[in-house]
Amino acid sequence: MRSTTRAGSGVLATGMAVVLLSTSASAAPGPGAPGAGDVYYPGAGNGGYDVSHYDVRLTYQPDTDELAGTTTILANTTQELSSFNLDFGLKVNSVRVNNVPADFANDAADPSELVVTPKNALAADQFLTIAVEYADTPSKVEIDGLTAWKKTPDGALAVDEPTSSEWWFPANDHPTDKATYDVSVEVPDDAAAISNGNLVRKTKQREGWTRWNWRSTQPQATYLTFLAVGAFEVLESTTPDGQPFITAYDPTLGPNLPAAKGSIERTPEAVEFLETAFGPYPFEAQGGVATPHLGFALENQTRSVYDGEFFKSGTNMSVVIHENAHQWFGDSVSLGQWRDIWLNEGFATYAEFLWSEHAGEGTADELAEYLYNSYPADDPFWQVLPGDPGAENQFDGAVYDRGALAVHALRKAVGEEAFFEILKTWQEQKKGGHATLDEFIALSEKISGKPLFDLYQTWLFTKGRPSASPNGQPSAVSAANVARAADGAPAEPKSYPRMRSTHALLGAHHGH
Template sequence: MATGIASVLLASTATAAPAPGSSGVGDPYYPYAGNGGYDVAHYDIRLTYQPATDLLSGTTTILATTTQDLSSFDLDFGLHVNSIRVDNLPAAFHVDPKESGELVVTPARPLEKGRMITVVVNYADTPSKVVIDGYTAWKKTADGALAVDEPQSSQWWFPASDHPTDKATYDVSVEVPDNVAALSNGTLVRRTQQRAGWTRWYWRSTRPQATYLATLEVGKFEINQSTTPDGKPFITAYDPAIGDSLDAAKASVERTPEIDEFLATQFGPYPFEAQGGVVSPGLSFALEAQTRPVYSGKFFRAGSNTSVVAHENAHQWFGDAVSLGRWSDIWLNEGFASYAEYLWAEHEGEGTPAELAQYVYDSYPADNAFWQVLPGDPGVAHQFDDAVYDRGAMALQALRTTVGDAAFFTILKTWVAEHKGGSARIEQFIAFAERISGRSLHELFTTWLFTKGKPAVGPNGTAPFRAQGQPKAYTKIKSTHESLAQARQY
């Protein structure tokens, strides 16, 4: 009997053999997104980029902590790798034959659970020629390039664990020819000239940041530097190639500190160390890059457009500070940012959120395919459909009508305060809203996020947000909604 007990104790305390880290974090939309076996704390990205040839070369150093005993681990990356070192020792590596963009690293010796590791990847390639799953996120422009996209873009310029649940801090240092600029997230620490004809730009992001929110923009930008009223660095950049829309772009993006000041009254304090924006003709969308959203020049063809600025900066709270736990949770990003457009419109005297929600609701007939997309789980093919944005925003107005203004804004502010720096799921938000409001909200969210068909609204509906009379500036609301739908932002 004693011998048997001793055997059990010995077996239970034996160390498990090192094993490969998983090739993904289990996201049902993107099975190979992110990686298992380690948690990244910091990326140091040091690159040189030549716009004339589109050659990107350099080194990324990754600081991470192992979460299991590892015999090997994966990095999400598509460029050609010259060498990899793990804790200063050369490591073997190969591309997973089952999945392009999945780099498998085998260190010289196994890695114990719970230790900090240093991974140094040296690489060089032409990103615009790299295709992963039939797609190229790198956007070559006439005088540079844009590393801007969602849900993936990092694989074209730095190796990473590419999923929003693995956030990290960043140092991004990029050397480019003197006649172009290199922009990224956070604070511009310095610029140096280490050789004739070349300038190196140093950017630092000190708050946790998801990989798809890390961006790089190289080109002949007009750059403006100042500070916000509360003393944060404010850097904006405009590509003159947007032509006649340049002044309209400036009239919109230069108001970012004012817009963020307003959004802070709705969502709580601005969560990051810097603000700004980049406008380029090389995009067809806008993206909420952390601290410095990037906009297509198309948004400003009809004049100033502060709605898109409000949308992308609302993401600094919903999507950036609090990131989605799975890509199916995209409503937590887009529904909230779209609702911020309603709040900003009211602030500008262009209709209340209730009026705007009613207008959008009336715009889609019951038999429209719009009502067949589920904002709470739209599927990969419909992840960025209008329904995620517009029905998603209507869901929030339905919530506001149901719980009242005091509870609604307490929910928004407290949600950000309690989850910033991390990630969360829709189910968590529903439970959180029920706790703060003291009401059962299961039926409301099931109807608006997870049930096909046009919900009933009005006195006998799920959430009566119909406003009395026509919205203020009805034509303006209609025009704004249509222009955003024509060039849908992320």
């Protein structure tokens, strides 16, 4: 409990000075903030509490798109609270806080803000059990005119960035508040329910229905928590290191199905390679999901989801490398602000360069030179700043491609040994948490022993094409000398006023 103290002094008629006694008064508990302080998305996340665990227990009917169940949230208050917010857009039937019914209502100005008012005010550093029971049809729910719930012919996909949880479980929806998860979803027997982490068991409680129970034991951001329901072919095995390896394929992928399997089934190989650059794999399971209903790929923790069109030209290890590189850059070490997106996309894209070197399909020098020369100096591409692109350009192609060029420029400036030491140290120090671009810059200067302000300023924070490529070459090279690793790669991502679908498939632009 905080107290305030006031002191004053006065002079009596006799000339004796006295100091007024200090007085204390307790500040009344107030509401938690409706946002986590993100400069791009002020309404994302909430203040006043930290979540440690989500238990999401649902029943889903694919035929009608009806979703019902209860999410139990374990959290601790960080201040005295008269009320607090959860990010959630579905219809709520009841809320209990520490087993006591609480009042609740959606904010009139923002229907994705569920305001919960406990019967009694909450003390600071108090343990909370928050149970939210709800039922709705997610595909009919719009927030800011959008929905992240994608109804499919035989199920649904809860997959998107920077937000998707509001359509299926209440949360503190910002990457700075990560938690562990239990996700349990009951679906008809002819459907599968796929989520993150380990499939701990499948159970039957009634005829015609099966419950799929998943557990994520490492800190996980809300937008990286996903659900895919459909008539998937589910494959279960183990990696060479003994981790559970679970993949799922929509049988309607058609002619893309063999190439999807030929790529995603090599995920353990991709992880093994990425460990040489980034350090030990940070999670307890591996896998992937392929579907024709998404339009992009996303790095859900332990189990990325890919649109089938990524495999229309055959196997595509480039996208598998990209999304699994995010398991380190973005998932284990999450961004502190959404403007720090370069820490996710620049390094995941550069991982494709590293794989190309490994596979003998072009060196990183060759790919960087070709990519630099692919955009003329007057191309709008060079007007987007990867270090602070703005919410409207957060998933612009420049964040990926110019972002990767910035990473390559760093590699050339500090040398091989220091470069990979920076990457591995970053992961070691920040594992399971979140971080900022400023922190990465400071670490790179500390390890390399070099002043890098000009390099970052040029590649991340200055509009216009740098005068020299990241290799230091002012002249172009022939495109014939380089073969891009990502044949049939996606185009510039879709842009929405609030939500972005990353890695979208819209053409032949250099994409990831």
